[in-house]
Amino acid sequence: MGDVAREIHTAGGGSADAPACSIQASLDILGDRWTILILRDAFRGVRRFADFQRDLQIARPVLTDRLKRLVDAGVFQKQLYCERPPRHEYRLTAMGMALSPALVALMRWGDEWLSGGQAPTVLVHEPCGHPLDQQFVCWECDETFTPHEIASRPGSGTPAGFDTDTDTETET
Amino acid sequence: MGDVAREIHTAGGGSADAPACSIQASLDILGDRWTILILRDAFRGVRRFADFQRDLQIARPVLTDRLKRLVDAGVFQKQLYCERPPRHEYRLTAMGMALSPALVALMRWGDEWLSGGQAPTVLVHEPCGHPLDQQFVCWECDETFTPHEIASRPGSGTPAGFDTDTDTETET
DNA sequence: GTACTTGGTTCGGATTCCGAACCCACTACG
DNA sequence: CGTAGTGGGTTCGGAATCCGAACCAAGTAC
Numbered sequence: 001m002g003d004v005a006r007e008i009h010t011a012g013g014g015s016a017d018a019p020a021c022s023i024q025a026s027l028d029i030l031g032d033r034w035t036i037l038i039l040r041d042a043f044r045g046v047r048r049f050a051d052f053q054r055d056l057q058i059a060r061p062v063l064t065d066r067l068k069r070l071v072d073a074g075v076f077q078k079q080l081y082c083e084r085p086p087r088h089e090y091r092l093t094a095m096g097m098a099l100s101p102a103l104v105a106l107m108r109w110g111d112e113w114l115s116g117g118q119a120p121t122v123l124v125h126e127p128c129g130h131p132l133d134q135q136f137v138c139w140e141c142d143e144t145f146t147p148h149e150i151a152s153r154p155g156s157g158t159p160a161g162f163d164t165d166t167d168t169e170t171e172t
Numbered sequence: 173m174g175d176v177a178r179e180i181h182t183a184g185g186g187s188a189d190a191p192a193c194s195i196q197a198s199l200d201i202l203g204d205r206w207t208i209l210i211l212r213d214a215f216r217g218v219r220r221f222a223d224f225q226r227d228l229q230i231a232r233p234v235l236t237d238r239l240k241r242l243v244d245a246g247v248f249q250k251q252l253y254c255e256r257p258p259r260h261e262y263r264l265t266a267m268g269m270a271l272s273p274a275l276v277a278l279m280r281w282g283d284e285w286l287s288g289g290q291a292p293t294v295l296v297h298e299p300c301g302h303p304l305d306q307q308f309v310c311w312e313c314d315e316t317f318t319p320h321e322i323a324s325r326p327g328s329g330t331p332a333g334f335d336t337d338t339d340t341e342t343e344t
Numbered sequence: 345g346t347a348c349t350t351g352g353t354t355c356g357g358a359t360t361c362c363g364a365a366c367c368c369a370c371t372a373c374g
Numbered sequence: 375c376g377t378a379g380t381g382g383g384t385t386c387g388g389a390a391t392c393c394g395a396a397c398c399a400a401g402t403a404c
Contacts (some may be wrong), residue, residue, distance in 0.1 A: 005278065020281065021292055021293060022279045022282025022283045022286060022287050022291060022293075023209065023212045023275060023278050023279045023282060024209060024282075025277045025282040025286040026278045026279070026282035026286060027205060028286075029286070031208065032205070033199065033203045033204070033392095036195065036199055036203065037195065037196060040193060040195045044324075045194075048350080048351090049350070049351055050350060053351095058393090059393040059394065060352070060394090061354085061393075062392065062393070064352065064353080071241050084401075084402085085402060086351090086400070086401080087348075087351080087401095088350095089177035092195060098285060098319075099277075099281055100271075100319035100322070101280070101281070101306055101308070101319070101380085103195060103274075104308070104322070105216055105271075105274035106202075107193065107194045107195045109194070109198055109273075109274055110194025110197040110198035111194045112196060112270065113192050113246075113270060114194060114196060114197040117352085118327065120193055120194060120328075121193060121194070121324050121327050122324065122325045122326070122327040123322050123323070123324050123325075124323050124325055125308070125310035125312070125317060125321060125322070126322060126323040127321060128310060128312050128313040129315065129325075130311075130313075132308050132309065132317075132322060133308070133309045133311060134273055134306065134307070134309065135307055135309045136305070136306055137304065137306065137307045138297035138302055138307045139302070139305060140297070140302040141249075141299050141300050144309065147269055147273070149297060150272070150296070150298060150304065151295070151296050151301075152216075152293050153293065153294045153295075153296055153301075154237045154294070155283075155290065155291035155293050156291065156292075159340070160211075168310060172374085220381080220382090221382055221383080222380080222381060222382075230362090231362045231363055231364090232363085232364095232383070232384085233362070233363085233385085236382080236383060237361095256370080256371085257370050257381075258381090259382085260381095260382085
C-alpha cells in the first residue's frame with residue numbers, strides 16, 4: 001500500500017489543469033504565508049488596507065498583491081465605504097466566509113498542539129458563550145465521528161477509488 | 173467598527189514571541205506551498221520519500237526540507253520499516269492526524285467554491301459510506317451551527333476581549 | 345499652502361525556492 | 375567482482391519572491 005495512493009493520483013491527477021484534489025486548488029489561492037493571516041484578520045473584523053498592514057506588519061506591496069489576488073479569486077470584495085475621500089474596504093464574500101471552518105480548524109490545531117492548550121483566543125458559540133467544537137458529522141447516521149472513520153471515494157472526475165483509513169493506528 | 177479588531181490586536185498581539193493567534197503558530201509550520209500537499213498525501217497513505225516525490229512532483233531538496241521540518245515539529249515520525257536496505261517512512265503522529273479537520277475543511281472549500289461542486293474526491297463516513305459533513309458543534313446546546321454564530325473570547329494570554337460576529341452580514 | 349491620512353506603486357537588495365546534477369548505501373544480477 | 379538500479383539524500387547556482395524605504399496621489403484639516 002502506498003501503491004494505492006499513487007494509483008489514484010496517476011488515475012485522477014494527470015495534473016492536466018484541475019488538480020486531483022481540491023486541497024491543491026484551495027492552496028493555489030491560499031497557499032502563501034500571508035494570505036491566511038490576512039483572512040484571519042478579516043474574520044476578526046479588519047477591513048481596511050492600513051489596518052491589515054498595521055496588524056500584520058506586512059510589507060505594503062505584498063499586502064497590495066495579496067488583497068488583489070483575493071479579490072480576483074472572489075474571496076474578498078472591494079467596496080467604497082466613503083466617497084468624499086475615496087476610501088474602500090475589503091470585505092469577505094460568501095466564498096470568503098466559507099473558509100471559516102478551515103481557519104477554525106487551523107486555530108484549534110495550533111491551540112492544542114502548539115500553544116499547549118493555552119489558547120490565545122477561544123472561539124465560543126455566541127448564543128450560549130460556551131467553547132465550540134468542530135466535528136465530522138454524518139447526517140445519515142446522525143452522529144459525529146473522528147478522522148479515523150473517514151474514507152474517501154472518487155468524485156466526479158476521479159475514476160478509481162481507495163480509502164484512507166489505513167492510517168488508523170498511526171501513532172499508537 | 174474595525175477599531176475593535178485593532179484594539180484587540182494591539183492589546184493581545186504585541187508579537188513578543190508567541191503570536192496572538194494560534195493560526196499564526198500553525199502557519200509557522202504549515203505555511204508553505206508544499207507542506208499541506210505533503211500532508212494531504214500522507215492522509216492518503218503515502219509514506220515514503222520517493223512516493224511523495226513522485227506524487228507531488230516536488231523538488232527533492234524541498235521535500236527533504238519539508239519532511240525534516242515536519243518531523244522536527246512532531247507532525248511526522250520517521251521510522252525504519254526495513255533494516256537490511258535501510259528504508260524509512262514518514263508516518264503521521266497524533267499531532268499530524270489532528271490536522272485532519274483542517275485538511276478536510278480546505279478540501280471541502282475547494283470542492284464547493286473552486287471545483288464547482290465537482291469534488292474530485294468525496295469523503296465519506298466509513299461505516300455507512302455516506303458523505304460526511306463538517307460542523308461547528310456546541311455540546312452545551314447540543315446543536316450544530318454556522319460560522320455566523322461564532323464569537324471569540326480571550327484565552328489564557330489575551331487580556332482584552334472582542335467578538336467577530338460583526339461580519340455576520342458580510343455578503344448580503 | 346502646509347501638514348496629515350489613506351491607499352497605494354516603484355525600486356533595489358536580501359531571502360528563499362527550486363530544478364538539475366551529483367552522491368552514497370544497499371541489492372540484484374551476471 | 376563489476377555494473378546497473380533503487381531509495382534517500384545533499385550541493386550548487388539561477389530564478390522567483392519578499393520586503394523596507396522611498397515616492398506618489400487624492401483628499402481633508404487647519
